[in-house]
Amino acid sequence: MDKIAASAPQLQGVIPYDPKYLPADMMLSANENPSDVAPEIRREIERAIRKVELNRYPDPLANDLRDMIAEDNGLTREWVLVGNGGDELLFNTALAWGGPQRNFLNFPPTFSVYAANARLTNTNVIDIPRKSDDLFGIDEDAAIAALQDKARPVHYTIIANPNNPTGKMSDTTFLNNILKSTDALVMVDEAYFEFSRNTMRPYLEENKNLVILRTFSKAFSLAGVRLGYILAHPDVIREYIKVRQPYSVDAVSQAIARVVYANRAAFEPAIDGIIAERERLIEGLRSIPGIKAFPSDSNWVLFKMDRAKEAWQHLFDNGILIRDFSASTELTDCLRATVGLPEQNDALLTALRDFVLRR
Ligand code: PMP
Numbered sequence: 541m542d543k544i545a546a547s548a549p550q551l552q553g554v555i556p557y558d559p560k561y562l563p564a565d566m567m568l569s570a571n572e573n574p575s576d577v578a579p580e581i582r583r584e585i586e587r588a589i590r591k592v593e594l595n596r597y598p599d600p601l602a603n604d605l606r607d608m609i610a611e612d613n614g615l616t617r618e619w620v621l622v623g624n625g626g627d628e629l630l631f632n633t634a635l636a637w638g639g640p641q642r643n644f645l646n647f648p649p650t651f652s653v654y655a656a657n658a659r660l661t662n663t664n665v666i667d668i669p670r671k672s673d674d675l676f677g678i679d680e681d682a683a684i685a686a687l688q689d690k691a692r693p694v695h696y697t698i699i700a701n702p703n704n705p706t707g708k709m710s711d712t713t714f715l716n717n718i719l720k721s722t723d724a725l726v727m728v729d730e731a732y733f734e735f736s737r738n739t740m741r742p743y744l745e746e747n748k749n750l751v752i753l754r755t756f757s758k759a760f761s762l763a764g765v766r767l768g769y770i771l772a773h774p775d776v777i778r779e780y781i782k783v784r785q786p787y788s789v790d791a792v793s794q795a796i797a798r799v800v801y802a803n804r805a806a807f808e809p810a811i812d813g814i815i816a817e818r819e820r821l822i823e824g825l826r827s828i829p830g831i832k833a834f835p836s837d838s839n840w841v842l843f844k845m846d847r848a849k850e851a852w853q854h855l856f857d858n859g860i861l862i863r864d865f866s867a868s869t870e871l872t873d874c875l876r877a878t879v880g881l882p883e884q885n886d887a888l889l890t891a892l893r894d895f896v897l898r899r
Contacts, residue, residue, distance in 0.1 A: 565859035626768030638663030676706035707836035734759035
């Protein structure tokens with residue numbers, strides 16, 4: 541046959557997610573940890589991988605890892621589910637709680653994958669734009685009103701906390717108000733919570749509709765491994781298990797994650813270092829004329845400047861890759877730089893200062 545039937549209608553016009561990853565000396569675009577896993581932990585990982593039976597399917601639910609995560613969070617394994625990166629669990633959220641004639645409440649500008657997954661699952665997206673103040677806060681009254689609109693019931697909502705790409709957390713009282721105002725599934729995406737030192741975990745048992753998403757990709761330096769997890773009521777976890785790919789987390793990833801999780805305390809000094817560098821980066825950016833740096837609870841800084849696109853190119857020409865949001869209507873003239881190692885942050889500040897002062 542020299543032709544093929546059309547793909548699913550919801551794919552028409554979809555542009556695949558593009559992380560805009562270009563090779564550069566300093567990769568400050570994807571909010572990764574700038575330090576790889578320490579050599580002694582890597583050696584332990586190598587030993588663990590050697591024991592993996594590659595001819596056998598992995599434990600579908602990664603129960604050993606589930607138990608470790610559960611114990612650390614004061615829960616049992618029924619409250620935990622691991623996935624192939626947080627991304628898989630985000631997609632599973634849309635599969636399990638979205639669908640035709642169902643509504644997802646979104647708070648842009650935020651992680652674009654949320655809306656993309658809704659579209660792929662034929663879920664209707666209700667957008668409540670964040671406030672255009674420096675914190676990009678959620679309009680609390682509008683959010684509660686949307687959640688209580690009986691004519692258009694919301695089935696799930698996702699709040700990135702801290703919010704990517706803007707950087708700040710939502711207020712805990714507000715999140716609790718949201719949880720109490722609706723029976724919709726409320727996912728609080730804590731992909732970066734290690735950098736904000738704030739979690740909704742204390743409110744899990746009292747809110748059956750709360751799902752907390754976490755990842756090994758950021759604080760634990762494992763973006764290359766693809767491991768995320770959710771914490772939620774066992775009834776909710778059971779629904780997620782219905783839609784997940786049975787073997788989505790391979791045996792090698794499970795082995796690596798177990799070693800890293802067992803050694804999680806060893807990552808704390810680097811996390812503290814990133815938090816300190818974040819504040820130094822914000823100050824440095826603010827000292828450059830014409831740059832407005834937004835506050836951040838995360839491992840990146842969003843900033844706004846004239847000729848942002850040209851500045852991005854200047855940085856790239858100097859071996860520094862950051863993320864360009866300048867063409868987006870909600871974040872005009874904005875760029876986002878991941879907090880790197882001190883020397884990388886210095887290089888970024890020097891190159892930006894040169895760009896601004898040169899002309
Ligand atoms: N949530 C947010 C807000 C993110 O920024 C990311 C990564 N870019 C993820 C979830 C998913 O991360 P991963 O799939 O690497 O676990």
